[in-house]
Amino acid sequence: MSELSLLWNAESVAVIGATEREGALGRKPVAYLQRYGYPGRILPINPKGGTILGYQAYPSVLDAPGPIDLAFIVVSADRVPAAVDDCVAAGIKVAIIASSGFAETGDEGAALQAETVARARAGGLRLVGPNCIGAVGFGNKVMATFSPLFSAEAVVSLEPGGLGIVSQSGALGFGAASLGIERGMRPGWVITTGNDADVSALEVLAELAQEPSCTGLLGYLENVPDVDALRSLASSGKPVALLKSGRSEEGGRAAASHTGALATDDRVLDAALRQFGIVRAGDIDELLDAGDAFTSPRRPKGPRVAVVTTSGGSGILAADDVVAQGLELTPLKDETRAALAEIIPSFGSADNPVDITAAVLSDPSLFDRSLDVIAADDTVDMIIGCFCVMTDGDVDKAVRALAKVAEKSGKPVLVSRTGADFLAPNARATLREAGLPDYPSPARAVRAAAALWQVSRPRATDSLAGLGIATPAAELTEPELKALLADAGLAVPVGRVVASASEAKAVTDEVGGTAVFKAVVPGLVHKTDVGAVKVGVASADAADAFDELSAFGGAVLVEELVGEGVELIIGVRTSDLGPVLTLGLGGIFTEALDDATSRLLPLAPGDAEAMVGELRGKALLDGARGRAAADVPSLVRTLETVAALVSDWEGGFELDLNPVRVLESGTKVLDAAHVIAKEA
Numbered sequence: 053m054s055e056l057s058l059l060w061n062a063e064s065v066a067v068i069g070a071t072e073r074e075g076a077l078g079r080k081p082v083a084y085l086q087r088y089g090y091p092g093r094i095l096p097i098n099p100k101g102g103t104i105l106g107y108q109a110y111p112s113v114l115d116a117p118g119p120i121d122l123a124f125i126v127v128s129a130d131r132v133p134a135a136v137d138d139c140v141a142a143g144i145k146v147a148i149i150a151s152s153g154f155a156e157t158g159d160e161g162a163a164l165q166a167e168t169v170a171r172a173r174a175g176g177l178r179l180v181g182p183n184c185i186g187a188v189g190f191g192n193k194v195m196a197t198f199s200p201l202f203s204a205e206a207v208v209s210l211e212p213g214g215l216g217i218v219s220q221s222g223a224l225g226f227g228a229a230s231l232g233i234e235r236g237m238r239p240g241w242v243i244t245t246g247n248d249a250d251v252s253a254l255e256v257l258a259e260l261a262q263e264p265s266c267t268g269l270l271g272y273l274e275n276v277p278d279v280d281a282l283r284s285l286a287s288s289g290k291p292v293a294l295l296k297s298g299r300s301e302e303g304g305r306a307a308a309s310h311t312g313a314l315a316t317d318d319r320v321l322d323a324a325l326r327q328f329g330i331v332r333a334g335d336i337d338e339l340l341d342a343g344d345a346f347t348s349p350r351r352p353k354g355p356r357v358a359v360v361t362t363s364g365g366s367g368i369l370a371a372d373d374v375v376a377q378g379l380e381l382t383p384l385k386d387e388t389r390a391a392l393a394e395i396i397p398s399f400g401s402a403d404n405p406v407d408i409t410a411a412v413l414s415d416p417s418l419f420d421r422s423l424d425v426i427a428a429d430d431t432v433d434m435i436i437g438c439f440c441v442m443t444d445g446d447v448d449k450a451v452r453a454l455a456k457v458a459e460k461s462g463k464p465v466l467v468s469r470t471g472a473d474f475l476a477p478n479a480r481a482t483l484r485e486a487g488l489p490d491y492p493s494p495a496r497a498v499r500a501a502a503a504l505w506q507v508s509r510p511r512a513t514d515s516l517a518g519l520g521i522a523t524p525a526a527e528l529t530e531p532e533l534k535a536l537l538a539d540a541g542l543a544v545p546v547g548r549v550v551a552s553a554s555e556a557k558a559v560t561d562e563v564g565g566t567a568v569f570k571a572v573v574p575g576l577v578h579k580t581d582v583g584a585v586k587v588g589v590a591s592a593d594a595a596d597a598f599d600e601l602s603a604f605g606g607a608v609l610v611e612e613l614v615g616e617g618v619e620l621i622i623g624v625r626t627s628d629l630g631p632v633l634t635l636g637l638g639g640i641f642t643e644a645l646d647d648a649t650s651r652l653l654p655l656a657p658g659d660a661e662a663m664v665g666e667l668r669g670k671a672l673l674d675g676a677r678g679r680a681a682a683d684v685p686s687l688v689r690t691l692e693t694v695a696a697l698v699s700d701w702e703g704g705f706e707l708d709l710n711p712v713r714v715l716e717s718g719t720k721v722l723d724a725a726h727v728i729a730k731e732a
């Protein structure tokens with residue numbers, strides 16, 4: 053058992069700063085442990101000793117009978133380091149520091165925090181917090197918190213479930229948990245980690261994921277997550293949704309390259325979470341909605357959705373959302389549609405979204421018959437039932453049919469129910485008991501379905517091999533970089549650096565009589581903007597072009613004029629999460645088009661192909677408007693080669709291949725720049 057799991061398995065809890073003083077935060081953990089019937093030992097710590105809420109109090113953890121599994125520290129910040137020393141001396145392995153007054157307050161608090169963490173680490177004590185509201189493991193009734201949530205009757209009588217909620221923000225964590233409980237969710241754990249000074253929220257999530265009874269995890273993070281911890285969390289196989297604040301920092305980071313502008317840390321996090329099969333929630337509702345979807349044990353085998361509705365309007369809204377969320381609205385098989393046409397009234401629709409109409413209210417068998425046919429269609433991976441105003445009686449009938457079909461088919465069934473609770477006061481409970489996630493709008497139901505697909509889709513685990521080419525020691529000029537790219541197996545234009553006008557003419561003739569001339573000036577990234585590139589120089593003009601570009605003070609590169617194709621950018625930059633590969637459409641116009649996709653490296657098989665597929669303008673590669681199709685397989689190989697090339701490079705660089713031109717046959721890197729980032 054890892055020490056972190058003591059947060060919910062502790063058989064003894066010391067409350068340092070426990071007091072009987074009414075209203076004091078140090079009273080609450082003792083009162084909650086007592087009220088919830090904590091079966092372990094409760095050890096109030098207070099210099100005055102005596103008894104607190106009937107329990108023997110001790111002046112220090114060193115005076116209390118050991119072993120002590122968990123300490124909850126709730127004394128003023130200046131007293132915390134000494135309390136931590138005592139915990140170390142008493143052999144305690146995990147302490148929660150609820151006290152505020154640390155890094156969140158400024159430099160002095162940060163120093164106090166660093167000192168506290170250093171003492172704990174030296175003594176083998178893990179610290180949760182400071183500036184948090186504690187941790188709760190419902191199963192073992194470990195209520196190490198002062199959150200007022202636990203004084204509510206609804207929570208005292210809560211039967212614990214398998215959902216874990218972990219939040220850096222204490223108030224938000226318990227606030228979200230309270231909203232979840234109000235909906236009927238049954239969390240098993242709520243853990244808050246405050247400043248994440250030692251133990252991070254992500255580490256707690258990864259630890260909870262190891263609990264056999266944990267069925268899903270929701271997290272709120274403020275810090276940029278550690279990529280290895282994310283990977284290990286993802287590899288647990290438990291469904292996870294994360295809400296990460298700080299999106300607005302997007303674009304705030306100054307970047308030397310186009311890739312830097314396209315792959316901001318927030319976008320990289322989006323890409324990483326997608327890659328790892330973790331849901332990124334946009335707000336608290338979405339987080340809880342995903343949590344509700346996770347509680348159903350059924351997982352979709354694919355992204356194809358059938359919408360069944362009694363309301364044409366909500367069916368159409370759901371269909372729009374299915375597409376917007378990247379799911380697929382299955383057209384259904386011919387035989388399914390034919391069978392539905394026999395069942396559904398003529399004013400309904402046997403096409404997806406399937407409208408069984410309000411006639412179902414007088415003939416509930418319509419539910420069973422139509423759902424049976426839909427669920428049996430193997431082009432259907434998930435079913436979303438969209439209903440509007442319903443009474444409890446209507447809900448009962450729908451739920452019976454929906455639960456039966458979910459059970460029989462093993463396919464997830466989600467419900468959108470647009471109508472007030474006062475019309476159907478028992479509906480929420482009925483749906484929850486039947487294991488059917490229930491949402492107030494088609495958009496929220498579909499978003500939850502997308503979350504379910506995100507955590508269920510197969511993920512490649514192997515990664516592609518590296519090429520073993522070492523990090524360039526310094527920023528390379530374009531010809532040097534192209535030579536390195538060519539060594540790695542990438543196609544670059546034929547050509548070379550020339551030393552004289554006559555050599556410039558000779559190379560122009562060698563490459564076909566018309567060439568591209570470029571000034572080679574170290575540090576000059578956007579050459580076209582300053583006239584340092586001449587495209588389509590004829591042999592007769594080679595000498596003049598050479599003289600003109602020599603004026604930039606560097607060497608001159610003469611290259612073949614590469615034919616028409618689709619221009620893209622391929623870039624790699626190191627982010628807080630590690631190296632990230634970005635593919636963007638548009639070459640030099642890529643920032644304006646903002647059509648880009650990223651993956652953390654290393655790539656797994658299939659990733660490069662998926663990236664190409666994610667471009668909104670992918671149709672350009674397929675040969676839009678009568679143009680020849682571009683060589684997509686060669687583009688995929690190019691991406692994989694770039695990923696393999698940089699796999700052994702150390703952090704702190706940006707590599708821009710821009711433009712990369714995909715031809716009818718082959719893909720060529722027309723220009724490339726390598727920048728060593730100022731701050732690695």
Ligand SMILES: CC(=O)SCCNC(=O)CCNC(=O)[C@H](O)C(C)(C)COP(=O)(O)OP(=O)(O)OC[C@H]1O[C@@H](n2cnc3c(N)ncnc32)[C@H](O)[C@@H]1OP(=O)(O)O
Pocket residue numbers: 068069070071072073076077078097098099111112125126127128129131135150151152153183184185221222223224246
């Ligand atoms: C909101 C969010 O989302 S996250 C933020 C979460 N955290 C918070 O909100 C906490 C904010 N408040 C604080 O940080 C405060 O400093 C608190 C609540 C931790 C402590 O407040 P104070 O009452 O000033 O603490 P203080 O250190 O004086 O003592 C508390 C009790 O511990 C006792 N105590 C003092 N020293 C010790 C010690 N070394 N060991 C044990 N008990 C001690 C005190 O005697 C007192 O008990 P008493 O009232 O019976 O005499």
